[in-house]
Amino acid sequence: MLDLRWLVENEATYKNCLKTRNNFPKDSLEFVLSKDSERRKLIQEVEAFRAQKNQIAKEVGQLKRTGGDASALMEKSIQISKNMDGLDAKLNELNQEIENHLLSIPNMLHSDVPEGKGAEENKLIKTIGTPRKFDFDIKDHHDLGVNLGIIDFDRASRMASTRFTTLVGKGAKLERALIQFMLDLHTEKHGYTEMLPPLMANSKALTGTSQLPKFKEDLFKIDGFDLFLIPTAEVTITNYFREEILGEDQLPSLFTGYTPCFRSEAGSYGKDTRGLIRQHQFDKVELVQFCHPDYSWQAHELLTSAAEKVLELLELPYQRMLLCSGDTGFGAAKTYDLEVWLPGQSAYREISSCSNFCDFQARRAGIRFKPKEGGKPRFVHTLNGSGLAVGRTLVAILENYQEKDGSVTIPKALQKYTGFERIESQK
């Protein structure tokens, strides 16, 4: 959420930024801007009435103590209440309306973010590693996984629905090894503290990280409860400090956590239907930082590097992209995507998304810190990124490390976690 005062005072700057954002809610913006002066005027009226009533109440108290007659004053106060009848409610309603609109206005972008409409205008920052040359006909992960007997799509569809998968044998072990490998790396080398948060979150938490109110249709709702399956651990980990004022010495706080993630994928019906690129349930190791506003851009680089480290250790070729304005998510000020090379698709595909939200989520979630030098509490900056999406990492390993006979070699760095060096057909 943006600061209303800031928005009113920087209307032109914001509108200029917004024009290259996708689907920006012009009506909400205009509503907020046009109602602000009305809101202020109402506040002043209501508070003037209240001040009068408070003054009278004080005088009545004094009179009663000294045994005087306060009936005239009491009558006056009742009269004032009648005069302000409904004003209160009107103000509350207006505030609520403004807040609702404000919640659906996207974050201000960082000046680095290139203008552009969609993914094709994202900016390539760097390419690491070289795609392997194969001297045989390669398979994609779907065929590899099915042939090896480590991924079962059909039975998962039968027990749940399409977009679910069951990993079997060494496939399941590989997934688990990847999770452990990533968590160990981030906790031991990058200074993150591991968390195992709830897999469901309430609507307040989801509003805090800005999945709600705008993206409700992407979530799985639990019937009869104010609970949703989390679409990412970002939700629960970022809301860990909701409505808290931290000490400055608690910053930065770095957390990592593995969770399954659940997404309805409404609106992506025809997309990535083959294999496990786009599932209703997938595993992810998430990185989250709470940090001092002065250092969040440095933190963004570090967080992204931490995610890249996973790909480097697994020796998977990848690219870092800077998302353009049209492709940057609703709450983010700046986002890097990491894209891993998938031989089966002859393309780089997203495997991590690392964003700085600045104070956008912190304002929604009420996460502040007390500055050391004194003064008012300030909003922290929140950042998060995938470190990495585990299922897609498994896809990348299968495709990049496949052999002519259909077997798959396990990357060196991972072997001590899997306990095996190859996957051969286990059917």
Added chain:
RNA sequence: GGAGAGAUGGCUGAGUGGCCGAAAGCACCGGUCUUGAAAACCGGCAGGGAUGUAAGUCUCUCGUGAGUUCGAAUCUCACUCUCUCCGCCA
């Protein structure tokens, strides 16, 4: 699922209708003392909002929301959450 207890500032905790945005302690910040530190002593220290160049003034907030009252942390109602006991259960 049944019964009971509770929710007050960063933390502990007092406060049952006006003198309470709130005692006291801890933590924290500044100062005195000290070669330095600790201790001791002195002072400061909740958050949001309106207005103002500022100092300040006003307003709201004692889990949340309604209500009673001239006046609510305190009384009433609803809700949420936490804890204890019983039942059930991995």
